[in-house]
Amino acid sequence: MKESVGIGLLGMGVVGGGVARVISQKGHHIQHLVGAPVAIEGILVRDVGRARSFDAPASLFTTNPNDVLHNPKVDIVVELMGGEYPALDYIQKAVSLGKHVVTANKEVMAKHGPDILAQAAKKGVQVLFEASVAGGTPIIAPLLRDLVANDVLTIHGIINGTTNYILTKMAQEGSDFGDVLKEAQELGYAESDPTNDVEGIDAAYKLAILSTLGFRARVSDADVYREGITKLTGLDFQYAKELGYAIKLLAIAAKVDGSIQVRVHPALVPDHVMIAKVDGVLNAVEIQTDLAGRVLFHGPGAGDMPTTSAVVADLVDISRNLVRNVVAAPPLRLSRDIRIRPMSELETKYYMRLNVAERPGVFAQILTVLGRLGISIASAIQKENDEEAQRAEIVLMTHRAKESSVQEALRLISDLDVVNSIGNLIRVEEWD
Amino acid sequence: MKESVGIGLLGMGVVGGGVARVISQKGHHIQHLVGAPVAIEGILVRDVGRARSFDAPASLFTTNPNDVLHNPKVDIVVELMGGEYPALDYIQKAVSLGKHVVTANKEVMAKHGPDILAQAAKKGVQVLFEASVAGGTPIIAPLLRDLVANDVLTIHGIINGTTNYILTKMAQEGSDFGDVLKEAQELGYAESDPTNDVEGIDAAYKLAILSTLGFRARVSDADVYREGITKLTGLDFQYAKELGYAIKLLAIAAKVDGSIQVRVHPALVPDHVMIAKVDGVLNAVEIQTDLAGRVLFHGPGAGDMPTTSAVVADLVDISRNLVRNVVAAPPLRLSRDIRIRPMSELETKYYMRLNVAERPGVFAQILTVLGRLGISIASAIQKENDEEAQRAEIVLMTHRAKESSVQEALRLISDLDVVNSIGNLIRVEEWD
Numbered sequence: 132m133k134e135s136v137g138i139g140l141l142g143m144g145v146v147g148g149g150v151a152r153v154i155s156q157k158g159h160h161i162q163h164l165v166g167a168p169v170a171i172e173g174i175l176v177r178d179v180g181r182a183r184s185f186d187a188p189a190s191l192f193t194t195n196p197n198d199v200l201h202n203p204k205v206d207i208v209v210e211l212m213g214g215e216y217p218a219l220d221y222i223q224k225a226v227s228l229g230k231h232v233v234t235a236n237k238e239v240m241a242k243h244g245p246d247i248l249a250q251a252a253k254k255g256v257q258v259l260f261e262a263s264v265a266g267g268t269p270i271i272a273p274l275l276r277d278l279v280a281n282d283v284l285t286i287h288g289i290i291n292g293t294t295n296y297i298l299t300k301m302a303q304e305g306s307d308f309g310d311v312l313k314e315a316q317e318l319g320y321a322e323s324d325p326t327n328d329v330e331g332i333d334a335a336y337k338l339a340i341l342s343t344l345g346f347r348a349r350v351s352d353a354d355v356y357r358e359g360i361t362k363l364t365g366l367d368f369q370y371a372k373e374l375g376y377a378i379k380l381l382a383i384a385a386k387v388d389g390s391i392q393v394r395v396h397p398a399l400v401p402d403h404v405m406i407a408k409v410d411g412v413l414n415a416v417e418i419q420t421d422l423a424g425r426v427l428f429h430g431p432g433a434g435d436m437p438t439t440s441a442v443v444a445d446l447v448d449i450s451r452n453l454v455r456n457v458v459a460a461p462p463l464r465l466s467r468d469i470r471i472r473p474m475s476e477l478e479t480k481y482y483m484r485l486n487v488a489e490r491p492g493v494f495a496q497i498l499t500v501l502g503r504l505g506i507s508i509a510s511a512i513q514k515e516n517d518e519e520a521q522r523a524e525i526v527l528m529t530h531r532a533k534e535s536s537v538q539e540a541l542r543l544i545s546d547l548d549v550v551n552s553i554g555n556l557i558r559v560e561e562w563d
Numbered sequence: 564m565k566e567s568v569g570i571g572l573l574g575m576g577v578v579g580g581g582v583a584r585v586i587s588q589k590g591h592h593i594q595h596l597v598g599a600p601v602a603i604e605g606i607l608v609r610d611v612g613r614a615r616s617f618d619a620p621a622s623l624f625t626t627n628p629n630d631v632l633h634n635p636k637v638d639i640v641v642e643l644m645g646g647e648y649p650a651l652d653y654i655q656k657a658v659s660l661g662k663h664v665v666t667a668n669k670e671v672m673a674k675h676g677p678d679i680l681a682q683a684a685k686k687g688v689q690v691l692f693e694a695s696v697a698g699g700t701p702i703i704a705p706l707l708r709d710l711v712a713n714d715v716l717t718i719h720g721i722i723n724g725t726t727n728y729i730l731t732k733m734a735q736e737g738s739d740f741g742d743v744l745k746e747a748q749e750l751g752y753a754e755s756d757p758t759n760d761v762e763g764i765d766a767a768y769k770l771a772i773l774s775t776l777g778f779r780a781r782v783s784d785a786d787v788y789r790e791g792i793t794k795l796t797g798l799d800f801q802y803a804k805e806l807g808y809a810i811k812l813l814a815i816a817a818k819v820d821g822s823i824q825v826r827v828h829p830a831l832v833p834d835h836v837m838i839a840k841v842d843g844v845l846n847a848v849e850i851q852t853d854l855a856g857r858v859l860f861h862g863p864g865a866g867d868m869p870t871t872s873a874v875v876a877d878l879v880d881i882s883r884n885l886v887r888n889v890v891a892a893p894p895l896r897l898s899r900d901i902r903i904r905p906m907s908e909l910e911t912k913y914y915m916r917l918n919v920a921e922r923p924g925v926f927a928q929i930l931t932v933l934g935r936l937g938i939s940i941a942s943a944i945q946k947e948n949d950e951e952a953q954r955a956e957i958v959l960m961t962h963r964a965k966e967s968s969v970q971e972a973l974r975l976i977s978d979l980d981v982v983n984s985i986g987n988l989i990r991v992e993e994w995d
Contacts, residue, residue, distance in 0.1 A: 153712055153854065164711060166893055261709065267855035269701075269709030276708070277693065277701030279596060280585055280875035405861060408840050422585065422872035423699035426862035429837060430855065440854035443712035457889045461598055 136165060136450040137172035139205035139230075141196065141221055142212035146235060146262075147174070148184040149439030150209060150446075155185055161443070165450040173199035200224050207449050209442060210234040219243055226250050226258065231453070233445040235262035235438055241336035241352040244343055245465050252462035257452065259445035264337040265290055265414040267437025268430035272444070274344050274418065275463075281420035283345035287560070288382040290337040292412035292432045293321045293328040294360050298378060298397075299410045305365040320412060330359035331380060331395035338382035342393050345418065346386060348469040350393055355382075356474045358396035367484065367555050370514070370526045371399050374482075377407040381560060390470035392477065399482050399559040405429075477534035480509070480561060482526070484554030485544065489523040493549040497525070500543045504536040522551065528559065568597060568882040569604035571637035571662075573628065573653055574644035578667060578694075579606070580616040581871030582641060582878075587617055593875070597882040605631040632656050639881055641874060642666040651675055658683050658690065663885070665877040667694035667870055673768035673784040676775055677897050684894035689884065691877035696769040697722055697846040699869025700862035704876070706776050706850065707895075713852035715777035719992070720814040722769040724844035724864045725753045725760040726792050730810060730829075731842045737797040752844060762791035763812060763827035770814035774825050777850065778818060780901040782825055787814075788906045790828035799916065799987055802946070802958045803831050806914075809839040813992060822902035824909065831914050831991040837861075909966035912941070912993060914958070916986030917976065921955040925981040929957070932975045936968040954983065960991065 138154065140147050154161065154169060162168045171191060179192040199205060200221065208225035210232060212218045219239045225232050226247065234240065240247070240263050251258040261271045265288075274283075289295050293315065300311045312329065315321035327333045335355040342350040360380050371378050376399040385392045400407040405427050409415040414432025419425045431437040452459065487493045494511070501508065507530045514524040529537070537556070545553050570586065572579050586593065586601060594600045603623060611624040631637060632653060640657035642664060644650045651671045657664050658679065666672065672679070672695050683690040693703045697720075706715075721727050725747065732743040744761070747753035759765045767787040774782040792812050803810050808831035817824045832839040837859050841847040846864025851857045863869040884891065919925045926943070933940065939962045946956040961969070969988070977985050 149854075157712065161712070163896060164893070268858050269705040272709050273701040273705055276880065277704050277876045278872065279879050280589060280593070280872050405837075405840065408837065420872070422581075422868040422875075424863045424866070424869055426700050426860075428858075428860060430858035434856070436854040437856055440710065440712050440852070443854075444709045447711050448708065451892055455890060455892075458887060460883055460887075461596070464595060 133167055133454045133456070135167050136169045136453055137202070137204040137206045138169060138446065139173040139199035139202060139208045140171060141175045141199060141208060141210045143174055143176045143183070144211065145435035146438045146442065147211045149435040150211070150442050151187060152185045153439055153443050161447060164447050166454040167450070169446065169450050172204040173202045175199050196221055200228060200230070205230060206453055207231045207233060207446060209446065210236055211442070212236070213238070215239055215242060222247060222258070223250065226254055226256055229254055229256060231256045231449045232258045233442055233449065234258070234260050235442060236260070237263040237333070237336040237340060241339040244340060245349045248462055255458055257449050257459040259448060260340070261445050262438045262441035264340050265416060265428065265430070266432045266434060267440045268414055268428050268432060269441070270341070270416050270428050271344060273428065274341070278418060278420055278423060278426070281422045283418060283420050284386060285419040286338070286341050286345055286382070286384040286416065287406055288334070288338060288341065288414070288416040289379055289406060289409045290382050290414050290416065290432060291328055291331070291334040291380060292414060293325065294334070294380045295409065295414070296320050296412045297329070298360060298363070298380060301363065301365060302368045302372070302377065305369060307365050308361055308363055329361055331357045334380065334382045334395045338384055338393055338395060341416065342384040342391065343465065344463065345384065346391055346469070347463060348391060348466045350391060350471070354393055354471045356394040356396070360397055362555060363397055364555065367557065370484065370512070371482070373512070374510070374528060375402050376400060376559070377402050378557065379407065383560065387472060390472045392472045394474065394477070397557055399557055401562060404562045475535040478531050480531055480559035481529045481537050482557040482559055483529070483541070485525045485527070486551040486554055487523055487525055488549045488551065489521045490549055494525065496547055496549060497544055500547070501529070501540050504540045506532040506536055506540055524554065565599055565886045565888070567599050568601045568885055569634070569636040569638045570601060570878065571605040571631035571634060571640045572603060573607045573631060573640060573642045575606055575608045575615070576643065577867035578870045578874065579643045581867040582643070582874050583619060584617040585871055585875050593879060596879050598886045601878065601882050604636040605634045607631050628653055632660060632662070637662060638885055639663045639665060639878060641878065642668055643874070644668070645670070647671055647674060654679060654690070655682065658686055658688055661686055661688060663688045663881045664690045665874055665881065666690070666692050667874060668692070669695040669765070669768040669772060673771040676772060677781045680894055687890055689881050689891045691880060692772070693877050694870045694873035696772050697848060697860065697862070698864045698866060699872045700846055700860050700864060701873070702773070702848050702860050703776060705860065706773070710850060710852055710855060710858070713854045715850060715852050716818060717851040718770070718773050718777055718814070718816040718848065719838055720766070720770060720773065720846070720848040721811055721838060721841045722814050722846050722848060722864060723760055723763070723766045723812060724846060725757065726766070726812040727841065727846070728752050728844045729761070730792060730795070730812060733795065733797060734800045734804070734809065737801060739797050740793055740795055761793055763789045766812065766814045766827045770816055770825055770827060773848065774816040774823065775897065776895065777816065778823055778901070779895060780823060780898045782823060782903070786825055786903045788826040788828070792829055794987060795829055796987070799989065802916065802944070803914070805944070806831070806942070806960060807834055808832060808991070809834050810989065811839065811841070815992065819904060822904045824904045826906065826909070829989055831989055833994055836994045907967040910963050912963055912991035913961045913969050914989040914991055915961070915973070917957045917959070918983040918986055919955055919957055920981045920983065921953045922981055926957065928979055928981060929976055932979070933961070933972050936972045938964040938968055938972055956986065
């Protein structure tokens with residue numbers, strides 16, 4: 132029976148401060164859960180002199196990672212630095228030294244998760260990362276524990292709060308991307324360089340993690356097809372609404388004929404499904420399985436205290452095992468040879484917005500191109516006639532078609548004399 | 564290292580059949596997760612001769628519970644009989660014999676959960692019951708594991724699929740309760756005796772379980788204030804909609820000034836909150852906590868395969884521990900002396916529908932009564948004037964008021980000459 136559990140913290144931003152405060156303020160509760168006291172034994176910071184939001188002896192702070200990693204009192208290393216390096220090095224070092232690890236690092240887990248987990252299994256330590264996806268909303272443990280008897284069929288996630296905030300505002304106000312981004316930046320919901328969020332990079336990290344666990348296969352962020360939200364306009368939201376759809380930046384994973392499709396892009400979502408109703412900075416993940424059907428987890432995807440909630444849950448999990456001398460459960464067995472489907476093989480429905488000349492026969496020409504490529508039209512609306520300029524806007528919804536055919540059709544259509552420009556192409560995600 | 568895990572099944576309805584099929588069809592997957600094969604070693608049935616949806620040697624079936632409970636090969640007893648007796652006796656017997664238990668039995672867990680868990684802790688065995696609330700939607704393990712660092716502030720649940728189906732239909736079609744109930748019975752969504760569902764008894768069981776775990780206090784179904792859905796009319800849904808609300812049968816638990824409020828009743832819910840959007844037979848539970856904020860779990864609340872998903876997850880959890888010789892985690896420490904708030908102390912907003920005579924001064928008389936009791940009005944609409952009969956309908960929305968004052972006001976109002984009848988009183992649940 133271990134008499135106490137020692138924590139080493141790497142990184143002392145808002146989440147690190149939250150974890151330290153909760154360990155101190157809820158010490159009695161945590162001790163009861165764990166069966167022994169849990170104490171912070173070392174904290175890696177950039178500046179030891181800075182004021183902190185919690186009480187801790189000055190001797191705990193260090194700027195040297197080895198003071199934490201090699202500290203024999205540290206049983207669990209909590210990595211909250213973010214970014215690939217040096218976080219990855221510290222995590223691997225910790226595991227190699229036989230320490231357990233809790234991390235909120237989506238980038239490291241998306242790029243190196245399977246390797247880290249394999250290394251951890253060899254060393255007999257646990258690496259937990261509930262906070263890396265959807266912040267305080269439980270999703271990783273439920274997937275690994277509650278849905279363990281299921282085969283996952285699809286995953287649909289709204290797992291980036293910044294972009295969901297922007298899209299919600301665009302839908303509500305009919306405004307364009309640039310204006311809402313600026314507003315979000317002023318409010319602190321978007322960073323000054325918003326690339327990671329608006330280009331879907333952050334969501335792709337999280338989708339890689341969920342897919343790896345859900346499909347028990349090695350899926351990395353490099354496997355994920357990515358398309359950001361910068362090309363969306365107020366018009367797209369207006370037409371989507373008329374057609375009965377919301378527009379969301381979806382992270383989608385699916386098992387199709389034994390191979391895996393993973394993609395992050397804006398999608399039209401039928402407005403009656405739950406995930407279409409997820410607004411603002413909130414996150415949601417819907418897991419469709421063979422037994423449980425569709426299960427959705429919804430809540431805050433970021434923020435210091437929600438993330439702290441997930442980190443401390445992982446800490447308690449490992450600490451309980453440590454105190455009772457329990458070895459970690461057998462590791463996930465990940466298939467290595469599963470095929471990632473190229474995007475060209477995607478089959479779905481599409482929304483197309485085209486700027487055309489208002490002339491007889493325009494529509495027929497477009498339909499001819501589509502027909503030749505086997506793409507049939509479910510509905511079409513002609514919009515915003517600018518009589519003076521003799522321009523019109525055509526919005527098409529297709530039946531299921533192949534991505535490669537649709538891309539080819541768009542190339543041919545944009546070459547037509549009567550077509551001024553392709554307004555937008557957005558994939559449509561249907562629920563059964 | 565245990566070489567195999569033996570399961571004894573009590574009850575062989577659709578869920579029992581599902582569990583047996585999954586254990587057989589996913590045997591390889593389960594064996595990998597557990598680290599040893601998991602096999603069914605005994606099945607209690609009513610009729611050993613009946614045809615089954617899965618293959619099992621005839622020798623496994625018995626009509627004598629002792630053949631399962633006393634079978635030395637049975638490590639885990641899975642109770643899927645439902646109802647208080649004899650299920651409770653069998654569970655207690657199993658625990659006293661040192662067997663682990665998985666149950667889907669909400670009635671037993673609501674009435675006797677804390678005692679069973681205390682008995683299990685003494686015997687060093689696990690009793691898991693994920694399937695007892697919200698079927699295949701994970702809620703109990705996430706509450707105990709992922710939200711373990713949190714203090715739960717409120718619980719809001721739609722945890723009875725039958726009534727949510729009926730209310731969804733009433734809202735969509737403007738129909739009255741009786742008609743929709745009949746339709747639901749014909750479709751198999753409601754039982755021929757629908758009392759348990761429509762009077763909120765089933766929801767009260769589940770709320771007692773969630774409250775016990777969430778507040779770490781002994782809360783039984785007898786503590787839960789209950790009001791069913793039978794008095795709701797199409798008119799209420801129409802007015803609620805105009806006011807920006809949905810009507811849902813909510814299971815609500817809250818910690819108020821250190822005491823616990825637990826109630827199941829129809830409630831007006833602002834139509835923009837997620838739980839207002841939960842339609843049909845689906846379930847959802849929203850947990851509000853100090854750290855994670857509001858987290859919502861949404862999915863199928865019943866059905867053979869979703870329930871099977873939850874039961875097998877519990878089975879795998881216990882089996883893993885058995886194989887690795889792990890003792891169960893320390894039991895939940897439940898406070899015994901926590902006060903349950905009487906309903907009279909509730910403070911919330913109210914919707915009142917009154918049938919009144921259409922005469923000058925009627926409204927003033929009603930407002931006078933309300934004012935005397937300290938109840939102020941947020942909005943009022945006068946509706947459906949029946950000019951010939953000189954009748955009108957008044958719909959009032961109050962500001963926050965005390966339940967005891969509102970009940971007293973209703974008594975006084977119904978005594979007024981100008982008031983024909985109280986149409987309905989529905990509590991309003993606000994989100995911040």
